[in-house]
Amino acid sequence: KQEVTQIPAALSVPEGENLVLNCSFTDSAIYNLQWFRQDPGKGLTSLLLIQSSQREQTSGRLNASLDKSSGRSTLYIAASQPGDSATYLCAPSERDDKIIFGKGTRLHILP
Amino acid sequence: DAGVTQSPTHLIKTRGQHVTLRCSPISGHKSVSWYQQVLGQGPQFIFQYYEKEERGRGNFPDRFSARQFPNYSSELNVNALLLGDSALYLCASSFERKIYEQYFGPGTRLTVT
Secondary structure, three states: OOOEEEEOOEEEEEOOOOEEEEEEEOOOOOOEEEEEEEOOOOOEEEEEEEEOOOOEEEEOOEEEEEEOOOOEEEEEEOOOOHHHOEEEEEEEEEEOOEEOOOOOEEEEEEO | OOOOEEEOOEEEEOOOOOEEEEEEOOOOOOEEEEEEEOOOOOOEEEEEEEOOEEEEEOOOOOOEEEEEOOOOOEEEEEOOOOHHHOEEEEEEEEOOOOHHHOEEOOOEEEEEO
16 A cells, blocks of 8 residues: 655745755555645645656756655755745655545745 | 636535535546545545546545536535544546546535534
8 A cells, every 4th residue: 555755744944945845655666746735725736747757857946856766756946935835745646547645744934 | 717616615514414515627627536635634535537437436435425427527425424524625627537637626625513
């Protein structure tokens, strides 16, 4: 059974800092992995999708890496801004129709 | 274009009652999935419907059921509500079955007292 762990559970950093969010998963036989953002009480927004054959994906100030063999992914946020404050969820997919979410990292960027 | 819409936004029910939550997918999307997100946890998969048929089911009791209509909208029904059913219920739609190409709605916050 796939288990997804995200560390840290919560993080507060001053505006402008670069930061890294970590995700680990127990079953390396994944199809792909997504990082989502969730604002309080809201739905999820997909940030980045990394295919199992890829090592990383970039979108603006966000960069996600994937090490499938070790069961790890990281989300790097450059030059953090207060608007980045949200919960970030890691979600590997095992097949077309199965996705498992971690509990998320609650990020607070201090102005 | 409108995104995924869900109704109602908030709902308060009493233990033992039943509830129906509704979801309208993005126009042209044929797949709808339902998730339960308890406070402080990640979303947990409940159901996926594609072309009006159930294509996947998570580890939830039979009190949970769903259906998809000819216009691809969907309903999630929960019977005999328990306090533990209190959660944010998320709906997501995708054009095909690929669960990693989903767009999420804003959710319905269900509180069971």
